[in-house]
Every structure is written in C-alpha cells, then in structure tokens.
Amino acid sequence: MEGLTSLKVPFQAFSSSSRPRSWITSTQVNVSRRNPFFTFSVRAQVESTEGSATIAASSAESVVEALKVKEWEVGMFQDEVAASQGIRIRRRPPTGPPLHYVGPFEFRLQNEGNTPRNILEEIVWNKDVEVSQLKERKPLISLKKDLENAPPVRDFIGALRAAHERTRLPGLIAEVKKASPSRGLLRENFDPVEIAEAYERGGAACLSVLTDQKYFKGSFENLELIRKAGVKCPLLCKEFIIDAWQLYYARIKGADAVLLIAAVLPDLDIKYMIKICKILGLAALVEVHDEKEFDRVLGIEGIELIGINNRNLETFEVDIANTKKLLEGERGKIVRERNIIMVGESGLFTPNDIAYVQEAGVKAVLVGESIVKQNDPRKGITNLFGKDISLS
Numbered sequence: 001m002e003g004l005t006s007l008k009v010p011f012q013a014f015s016s017s018s019r020p021r022s023w024i025t026s027t028q029v030n031v032s033r034r035n036p037f038f039t040f041s042v043r044a045q046v047e048s049t050e051g052s053a054t055i056a057a058s059s060a061e062s063v064v065e066a067l068k069v070k071e072w073e074v075g076m077f078q079d080e081v082a083a084s085q086g087i088r089i090r091r092r093p094p095t096g097p098p099l100h101y102v103g104p105f106e107f108r109l110q111n112e113g114n115t116p117r118n119i120l121e122e123i124v125w126n127k128d129v130e131v132s133q134l135k136e137r138k139p140l141i142s143l144k145k146d147l148e149n150a151p152p153v154r155d156f157i158g159a160l161r162a163a164h165e166r167t168r169l170p171g172l173i174a175e176v177k178k179a180s181p182s183r184g185l186l187r188e189n190f191d192p193v194e195i196a197e198a199y200e201r202g203g204a205a206c207l208s209v210l211t212d213q214k215y216f217k218g219s220f221e222n223l224e225l226i227r228k229a230g231v232k233c234p235l236l237c238k239e240f241i242i243d244a245w246q247l248y249y250a251r252i253k254g255a256d257a258v259l260l261i262a263a264v265l266p267d268l269d270i271k272y273m274i275k276i277c278k279i280l281g282l283a284a285l286v287e288v289h290d291e292k293e294f295d296r297v298l299g300i301e302g303i304e305l306i307g308i309n310n311r312n313l314e315t316f317e318v319d320i321a322n323t324k325k326l327l328e329g330e331r332g333k334i335v336r337e338r339n340i341i342m343v344g345e346s347g348l349f350t351p352n353d354i355a356y357v358q359e360a361g362v363k364a365v366l367v368g369e370s371i372v373k374q375n376d377p378r379k380g381i382t383n384l385f386g387k388d389i390s391l392s
C-alpha cells in the first residue's frame with residue numbers, strides 16, 4: 001500500500017468487562033491516503049471458545065466508491081444552489097459522504113440528518129430513490145427508443161384556452177386522485193377510466209392524473225389506461241419531477257403535460273426541463289406557492305402556464321386567497337402582458353370559489369377533491385361551477 005501508516009489498536013479498547021464467548025486478541029488498522037480518499041484495511045485475530053480465526057476487511061478504493069463520493073458531492077452542490085435561491089427542500093438526506101471519505105477516525109452517526117423536515121421533502125427523498133431504481137431498469141437510451149411508439153401529444157394549453165373562450169369560465173383541469181397525504185382516501189371504489197370519462201362528459205378541458213404511488217395511490221398504469229381508453233382531453237402527468245428522465249417517461253406513458261414544482265426545482269433545472277419539454281412536445285405547468293417562487297419563475301423565459309397552489313405542500317394549509325395575493329399588482333400585470341395562462345390550484349369547492357379565483361386573474365383551475373369525491377364526478381363538475389359546462 002502506498003503511504004502506508006500502520007497502527008496497532010490494543011484489544012482492551014474493544015472488549016467489555018464481562019468476558020465474551022468470543023473476543024478479539026489483536027487488531028491492526030492500515031491506513032493509506034491517496035488524495036482525496038483514505039483507504040484502510042482492518043485485520044483482527046478472533047479467539048472463541050470454538051477456536052480462533054483471522055478476519056480481514058479492506059475499503060477497496062474502487063471506481064464505484066469514487067463515483068459514489070462524486071455523486072454525493074454533486075448532490076450537495078445542487079442543494080447549495082437550491083438553498084441560495086430560497087429553496088428549502090433538499091434533494092437527498094444529507095447523511096454525509098460514503099463512510100471511508102470522512103476518514104477512519106471520524107465516526108458519523110448513521111441517522112444524523114436523516115429526518116425530512118416536512119412531507120414535501122420526504123416525498124422528494126423517496127422519489128429520488130424511486131427514480132434512480134427505475135432509471136437503472138430503463139436507461140434513457142432505451143426510453144428514447146420507446147418515444148417512437150408514444151401516442152401523439154395533444155395541445156394542453158390550447159384546450160384550456162378553448163374551454164375558457166367557450167364557457168367564459170376558467171378552463172377545468174379535473175384531477176384523477178384517489179388519495180393524498182393531507183386528506184387520506186378520497187374515493188373508495190376508484191376506477192380511473194370511469195372517472196376520467198365522467199370528467200370529460202362533464203366538460204373538463206384537460207385531466208390531471210396522479211402517478212405517485214406511495215403518497216397519492218396513483219400510478220403510471222392509470223395514466224396509460226386513461227390514454228388508451230380513448231379519452232380526448234389532454235393529460236397532465238401529476239408527478240414530483242426531479243430528473244429529466246421522468247419527462248421522457250411521462251411522455252411515453254401518454255402524458256401531454258407535466259408539472260414542475262418551483263419549491264423543489266432550482267431555476268436551472270426548470271429552464272433545462274422546459275427546453276426538454278419543448279423538444280418532446282409536452283406542455284409544462286410550473287407551480288408556485290409564494291411570491292418568491294413566482295418571481296423566480298417569471299424570470300425564466302418561455303413559460304406559458306403557471307399554477308398557483310393554494311395549498312402549502314410543507315404544512316398542508318389551504319387558502320384560496322393565495323391566488324389573489326400573488327396576482328395583485330406588478331406580477332398580475334407581467335402575466336397579462338406575456339399572455340401566460342394562470343391556473344388556480346387546490347381547495348376549490350363552490351361556484352363562489354371559482355368566481356373568486358377568476359376575478360383574481362386565472363383562466364384555468366385545477367380541481368381534485370371536490371369533484372372526485374362525488375358519486376357522479378360529472379355532476380360534481382356541474383355543482384362546482386353552478387352550471388352545466390359540458391358541450392352537450
């Protein structure tokens with residue numbers, strides 16, 4: 001080993017006062033430093049009532065480990081950039097670099113920093129693991145091949161504009177949502193295709209399909225089923241997107257639009273994902289919750305659709321006055337000048353709620369709970385708007 005430092009650790013340091021059935025009689029730790037890594041090997045002589053053995057282990061300085069360290073560092077830099085933009089959500093648990101990187105004499109508690117600060121952060125950490133596993137099974141190169149067989153994209157934004165012009169009410173994005181972390185199970189007998197068809201008959205301009213399994217009991221299978229059933233409304237893939245790979249995946253599964261959450265994504269990610277969406281023909285609904293996120297998003301070119309979420313995804317608090325607050329003054333003016341379609345999201349239950357957010361300046365609304373809970377979701381839409389908005 002290069003630059004070998006060898007030291008003997010007295011066995012007393014490891015033994016307890018009561019005599020064990022097996023015990024270590026000698027240990028030797030070899031440390032070698034090859035910047036920026038430490039590698040070390042441990043050799044121990046173990047005696048037991050059954051005999052004796054030598055155990056040896058070494059931290060092989062493999063390419064895989066070096067990559068793990070790099071990956072961790074990149075993750076940390078991403079979180080630092082995000083934090084500098086006021087993003088509180090960390091992409092991964094900051095548990096520290098792979099063990100050998102901290103050096104053999106610094107012991108890090110396994111659990112340190114392992115607790116997410118809120119539900120959104122928990123969802124993002126889970127998604128990060130989920131996406132890396134999916135990516136391993138289906139690398140981008142194979143997804144790109146599948147693109148050739150993907151169904152043609154439909155015009156999500158065009159459908160919203162047309163509905164608004166036809167009804168003079170906000171165009172409806174009706175959400176196929178079985179459950180949520182804040183509300184629990186919303187509908188017992190949940191048939192995604194039946195609900196989607198009822199929404200379409202009821203006059204929805206577009207549909208939103210939850211694909212997150214763990215927290216919303218959704219799936220990509222639901223998205224595919226709805227698309228294949230021949231529902232004509234353009235479909236939004238309602239997912240926590242943290243990696244461009246997911247854009248390709250959504251497109252292949254039949255999405256016409258995707259959600260990009262500004263509370264999770266730094267500006268550069270949003271910019272780059274918007275570009276990929278354009279290449280794939282997907283519309284991007286960029287979601288904001290507060291003024292800071294809104295200003296960041298207004299600073300990015302080429303955004304046509306912005307949603308204001310009335311629900312705080314970190315605390316679950318819902319307040320539809322948020323839509324009004326964010327659209328007042330200069331921001332509302334910029335949106336009108338740029339002809340950006342604003343979407344009022346979450347917590348909308350009554351015709352008064354719809355009138356309120358329309359007055360605030362939205363041309364579309366995203367509604368789940370109030371309509372998915374009704375026995376007949378088609379009637380749910382009529383109740384929500386206070387009138388029949390279907391074509392028939």
Ligand SMILES: O=P(O)(O)OC[C@@H](O)[C@@H](O)c1c[nH]c2ccccc12
Nearest residue numbers: 309345346347348366367368369370
């Ligand atoms: O069920 P509601 O309160 O009508 O909300 C629908 C939709 O706005 C909500 O599901 C939503 C908005 N943004 C999100 C981001 C992730 C998950 C869910 C959401």
